[in-house]
Amino acid sequence: MDADLVSDAEEEIRLKGAGIIAAIKESGVEFILSVPDIVTSGGLLRPIARDAHFRLIRVCKEDECIGIASGLHYCGKRALCLIQHTGFLDSLNAIRGVAVEYAQPICMMIGLLQHDPEKAPRDSPRYGVRIMVPILDAMGIAHHLINEDADVALIRPAIEHAYAASAPVALLIGRRPSPS
Amino acid sequence: MMKRHQCFRVLARHITDEIVVATYSSAVDWLDLGERTLNYFSVGAMGLDSSHALGLALGRPDRRVICLQGDGSLLMNLGCLVTIAAAAPRNLVHFVVQNGTYEANGAHPIPQPHVDFAAMARAAGFAHVHDFADLANFEQQAGHVVRLSGPVFVTLRVEPSRPLTYDYPRLYDPARREALKAALRPGGQRRG
Numbered sequence: 001m002d003a004d005l006v007s008d009a010e011e012e013i014r015l016k017g018a019g020i021i022a023a024i025k026e027s028g029v030e031f032i033l034s035v036p037d038i039v040t041s042g043g044l045l046r047p048i049a050r051d052a053h054f055r056l057i058r059v060c061k062e063d064e065c066i067g068i069a070s071g072l073h074y075c076g077k078r079a080l081c082l083i084q085h086t087g088f089l090d091s092l093n094a095i096r097g098v099a100v101e102y103a104q105p106i107c108m109m110i111g112l113l114q115h116d117p118e119k120a121p122r123d124s125p126r127y128g129v130r131i132m133v134p135i136l137d138a139m140g141i142a143h144h145l146i147n148e149d150a151d152v153a154l155i156r157p158a159i160e161h162a163y164a165a166s167a168p169v170a171l172l173i174g175r176r177p178s179p180s
Numbered sequence: 181m182m183k184r185h186q187c188f189r190v191l192a193r194h195i196t197d198e199i200v201v202a203t204y205s206s207a208v209d210w211l212d213l214g215e216r217t218l219n220y221f222s223v224g225a226m227g228l229d230s231s232h233a234l235g236l237a238l239g240r241p242d243r244r245v246i247c248l249q250g251d252g253s254l255l256m257n258l259g260c261l262v263t264i265a266a267a268a269p270r271n272l273v274h275f276v277v278q279n280g281t282y283e284a285n286g287a288h289p290i291p292q293p294h295v296d297f298a299a300m301a302r303a304a305g306f307a308h309v310h311d312f313a314d315l316a317n318f319e320q321q322a323g324h325v326v327r328l329s330g331p332v333f334v335t336l337r338v339e340p341s342r343p344l345t346y347d348y349p350r351l352y353d354p355a356r357r358e359a360l361k362a363a364l365r366p367g368g369q370r371r372g
Contacts, residue, residue, distance in 0.1 A: 058263070059231075059259070061257070063257070064234075064263055065231075066228065067228035068232070068238070070222065070224075070231075071232045071234060071235020072235040072239040074220070074236060074357075074364050075235075075364045077238070097224025097225040098224035098228065102222060102357070
């Protein structure tokens, strides 16, 4: 078994990657822009890479996603940046300028590395995770925690709203999704 | 050595309905040549011009995209060379204007003014790579280079320019961005 996949024996499956991917498709997203993240690697990125519905653009650094998504948006194409929270933190200036100040619908799905999914991100034992929501709030970026299957229903409305309002959105993946 | 505005005058003779992405000093010199709807000056963060250009090229494969990036800007996003080469858009021509300085930020030198960007692009896997330091040579080749099947990378070795006036409110006017979006969406206008 790949190291990035959830094991039934080790962990109860509470977040199915297939449901997340279906929600992304229903949102009209064609392009996935990504740097691999161990939280979403097995449950999202691997199946997305095999899925002919998507055009996966593998980038070297997460801020590239922000620029590429902007260019695609000008052409009426929808994209999702699939990144880790460390990459989000590294890309703050790009997100500040391109997504927030230029009011563009940059949609980010962000894996919370080493987060304890039983806690709220604000209360995470990991400093990098703990500061995520305060930073998003300070930047005025809408955010939603996708931690359980029930949260998957938030994805499509969040992406639709981002495009309708021309504003960025962050979907925080709180635990490793299973691949099915 | 060449001057950036001379190179752009040459390039402009070959531009019709292409999307032109330009930022900072390159945007100032490009805009001096005239207004056109298909100019993309939406930046927001230094270094991302080439990534914006890749997004445009992927989003509109039927239209050529010309990126005019400064050398300081490319240094902030060198990984884009690998990303672009891997995505392999046939309609993208990526120029780096190499004057060896961070011109818009006090004209301080970049860490290695003579860095070989063309070699980097070649190693990254660009389909075509060119390196120009002579204006007559660029004049002869420019029309050919911008029509090649991409991704194409072109270094323009230029001297630091005369002092420029950076009218950012004009460059980054939201109305300009909205007009470009309208032109690029389905049913938008076809010409520059």
